Amino acid sequence: xxxxxxxxxxxxxxxxxxxxxxxxxxxxxxxxxxxxxxxxxxxxxxxxxxxxxxxxxxxxxxxxxxxxxxxxxxxxxxxxxxxxxxxxxxxxxxxxxxxxxxxxxxxxxxxxxxxxxxxxxxxxxxxxxxxxxxxxxxxxxxxxxxxxxxxxxxxxxxxxxxxxxxxxxxxxxxxxxxxxxxxxxxxxxxxxxxxxxxxxxxxxxxxxxxxxxxxxxxxxxxxxxxxxxxxxxxxxxxxxxxxxxxxxxxxxxxxxxxxxxxxxxx
Amino acid sequence: xxxxxxxxxxxxxxxxxxxxxxxxxxxxxxxxxxxxxxxxxxxxxxxxxxxxxxxxxxxxxxxxxxxxxxxxxxxxxxxxxxxxxxxxxxxxxxxxxxxxxxxxxxxxxxxxxxxxxxxxxxxxxxxxxxxxxxxxxxxxxxxxxxxxxxxxxxxxxxxxxxxxxxxxxxxxxxxxxxxxxxxxxxxxxxxxxxxxxxxxxxxxxxxxxxxxxxxxxxxxxxxxxxxxxxxxxxxxxxxxxxxxxxxxxxxxxxxxxxxxxxxxxxxxxxxxxxxxxxxxxxxxxxxxxxxxxxxxxxxxxxxxxxxxxxxxxxxxxxxxxxxxxxxxxxxxxxxxxxxxxxxxxxxxxxxxxxxxxxxxxxxxxxxxxxxxxxxxxxxxxxxxxxxxxxxxxxxxxxxxxxxxxxxxxxxxxxxxxxxxxxxxxxxxxxxxxxxxxxxxxxxxxxxxxxxxxx
Numbered sequence: 001x002x003x004x005x006x007x008x009x010x011x012x013x014x015x016x017x018x019x020x021x022x023x024x025x026x027x028x029x030x031x032x033x034x035x036x037x038x039x040x041x042x043x044x045x046x047x048x049x050x051x052x053x054x055x056x057x058x059x060x061x062x063x064x065x066x067x068x069x070x071x072x073x074x075x076x077x078x079x080x081x082x083x084x085x086x087x088x089x090x091x092x093x094x095x096x097x098x099x100x101x102x103x104x105x106x107x108x109x110x111x112x113x114x115x116x117x118x119x120x121x122x123x124x125x126x127x128x129x130x131x132x133x134x135x136x137x138x139x140x141x142x143x144x145x146x147x148x149x150x151x152x153x154x155x156x157x158x159x160x161x162x163x164x165x166x167x168x169x170x171x172x173x174x175x176x177x178x179x180x181x182x183x184x185x186x187x188x189x190x191x192x193x194x195x196x197x198x199x200x201x202x203x204x205x206x207x208x209x210x211x212x213x214x215x216x217x218x219x220x221x222x223x224x225x226x227x228x229x230x231x232x233x234x235x236x237x238x239x240x241x242x243x244x245x246x247x248x249x250x251x252x253x254x255x256x257x258x259x260x261x262x263x264x265x266x
Numbered sequence: 267x268x269x270x271x272x273x274x275x276x277x278x279x280x281x282x283x284x285x286x287x288x289x290x291x292x293x294x295x296x297x298x299x300x301x302x303x304x305x306x307x308x309x310x311x312x313x314x315x316x317x318x319x320x321x322x323x324x325x326x327x328x329x330x331x332x333x334x335x336x337x338x339x340x341x342x343x344x345x346x347x348x349x350x351x352x353x354x355x356x357x358x359x360x361x362x363x364x365x366x367x368x369x370x371x372x373x374x375x376x377x378x379x380x381x382x383x384x385x386x387x388x389x390x391x392x393x394x395x396x397x398x399x400x401x402x403x404x405x406x407x408x409x410x411x412x413x414x415x416x417x418x419x420x421x422x423x424x425x426x427x428x429x430x431x432x433x434x435x436x437x438x439x440x441x442x443x444x445x446x447x448x449x450x451x452x453x454x455x456x457x458x459x460x461x462x463x464x465x466x467x468x469x470x471x472x473x474x475x476x477x478x479x480x481x482x483x484x485x486x487x488x489x490x491x492x493x494x495x496x497x498x499x500x501x502x503x504x505x506x507x508x509x510x511x512x513x514x515x516x517x518x519x520x521x522x523x524x525x526x527x528x529x530x531x532x533x534x535x536x537x538x539x540x541x542x543x544x545x546x547x548x549x550x551x552x553x554x555x556x557x558x559x560x561x562x563x564x565x566x567x568x569x570x571x572x573x574x575x576x577x578x579x580x581x582x583x584x585x586x587x588x589x590x591x592x593x594x595x596x597x598x599x600x601x602x603x604x605x606x607x608x609x610x611x612x613x614x615x616x617x618x619x620x621x622x623x624x625x626x627x628x629x630x631x632x633x634x635x636x637x638x639x640x641x642x643x644x645x646x647x648x649x650x651x652x653x654x655x656x657x658x659x660x661x662x663x664x665x666x667x668x669x670x671x672x673x674x675x676x677x678x679x680x681x682x683x684x685x686x687x688x689x690x691x692x693x694x695x696x697x698x699x700x701x702x703x704x705x706x707x708x709x710x711x712x713x714x715x716x717x718x719x720x
Contacts, residue, residue: 226330
């Protein structure tokens with residue numbers, strides 16, 4: 001049986017404790033936190049520690065910023081790495097397992113004008129390897145994992161598929177860097193999502209779920225039983241974290257997901 | 267999908283957690299998926315095979331109802347206008363010499379044009395046993411909501427009905443209501459001794475006119491001999507030269523096979539169930555199944571031998587060979603009680619009981635032509651065991667069914683999902699990571715065996 005988590009902004013309630021009550025009642029096993037920039041996530045440490053004491057399960061944090069470790073701008077890139085280090089430290093401190101980030105988001109797409117990015121592919125690779133190595137070493141020291149998330153071609157121009165993430169992670173050579181997969185992006189980029197999961201089984205550390213249209217699972221047309229069956233086949237033991245937009249009544253939508261995933265083979 | 271409860275979770279005996287039978291089987295099916303169908307084996311069989319796809323869909327429904335539906339849809343999309351479902355659909359992306367006979371041997375789009383072969387893709391011109399309607403019904407049952415959403419039954423029903431009509435008209439070569447096979451590859455048990463007598467009448471094609479691809483991956487000692495292969499080629503070439511027209515072809519080889527017809531009966535009942543579900547008249551299929559059942563017993567039951575036998579239409583006599591094909595009619599629900607009793611006794615007797623593996627050998631263990639390694643002349647296959655398991659349950663013989671189920675799962679795991687095994691030792695033979703072995707293992711692990719029978 002695969003465990004489910006839900007990102008905190010999707011839950012009703014003013015506090016993590018209130019959100020957790022709703023999440024549990026809906027059948028989730030955990031909450032995925034969101035990590036804003038300017039060290040905002042670190043500033044929540046007391047709140048997070050109290051929530052943990054109150055029994056809230058928070059295994060992962062997903063970055064919630066507009067610049068990332070692959071930024072073209074050096075200052076933004078350095079800041080992104082510093083922010084991610086802090087988020088790794090905080091998630092370790094509250095007993096979590098890791099933090100998820102893409103290489104970039106909304107910075108450049110080879111499918112949209114002007115089509116040619118300002119940096120070459122080998123420069124991109126160099127920047128990503130440096131950032132992933134620095135973050136991977138920090139994560140190892142903290143006893144947690146950095147999850148690199150491939151995004152679809154319209155949202156990032158560097159890491160779109162699992163094989164690209166796997167290639168970078170093998171070059172970095174640290175167990176503390178793993179792939180964070182996302183069903184929505186995989187549906188766009190992978191030839192066969194289930195086969196991609198099997199092919200990169202040894203490197204998959206985290207999974208996020210949303211349907212083909214970015215709405216909650218069940219609202220689109222993904223072949224969920226095939227995707228979830230592949231995760232079960234590889235013995236994936238992390239969470240399926242809900243990161244999506246909602247269609248229909250928002251509370252009902254969030255409420256529907258654990259049952260839907262379970263019926264689809266989770 | 268209730269059947270998914272616990273899927274992949276329960277540990278298989280003596281296997282480490284990450285290599286449980288379920289996970290292994292699911293991995294085989296995912297690895298062998300090509301995007302719209304499943305290859306039986308990445309090495310030996312790189313295209314789509316008709317009855318393989320049906321068995322694969324029966325297991326794949328537990329992993330993805332959608333892919334299971336696509337498996338059958340992609341096969342049925344290549345149906346000929348005369349209703350036949352070809353036994354191979356060639357993948358144009360695979361090299362022409364990867365398998366023999368290749369598309370340029372069959373030349374379906376050209377030689378089969380008058381019979382209604384599609385312009386593309388290329389297919390073979392012969393058929394395999396009609397397991398498809400049974401498979402489609404079981405796939406529907408795995409997730410009726412997804413099936414209805416995709417209009418699955420509404421789309422496959424007319425094609426399956428046309429397929430059965432083809433078999434019951436064009437292929438009624440004996441004129442008594444049973445479907446005949448016209449090539450040893452059609453019953454799916456290519457090299458069975460049941461075909462030897464009829465094959466001996468066929469003038470073999472000379473070895474320089476064909477190049478076997480099966481020997482590149484399979485072990486020559488397990489495969490048919492060159493002489494037999496020459497006869498297979500001759501029969502197929504003659505059929506091709508007649509434009510695959512069943513009325514015009516010479517049919518030097520024409521037999522009524524018990525398994526082929528038993529599967530037709532079971533699939534007729536599945537068509538009836540589908541018709542009911544779709545709000546269409548279903549009585550026609552029930553009546554045909556009843557009539558076929560009576561004719562099967564009249565024409566192919568051998569009281570003395572205690573099993574069904576192949577009838578050779580050349581001289582209208584039963585072939586004096588006992589094979590697993592004669593036991594599979596256990597699948598048929600309305601068999602006379604004494605026939606069921608005799609069949610289960612034969613299954614438990616010295617000719618077909620292999621206590622070391624509990625799988626059913628493809629040929630009489632005590633028979634003169636028994637060869638525990640050679641293709642369909644002794645080894646045990648997993649699809650025949652699955653069919654017999656289903657047949658035993660159909661007749662309430664649960665203890666016997668359970669014995670076969672346990673043997674199946676044990677041997678499938680031990681052999682690495684082999685194509686077939688030595689019935690005495692369990693040694694795996696032929697291809698490994700074989701799709702229907704994995705699929706039917708999943709089905710035995712996951713299916714609700716009390717699910718609605720067609």
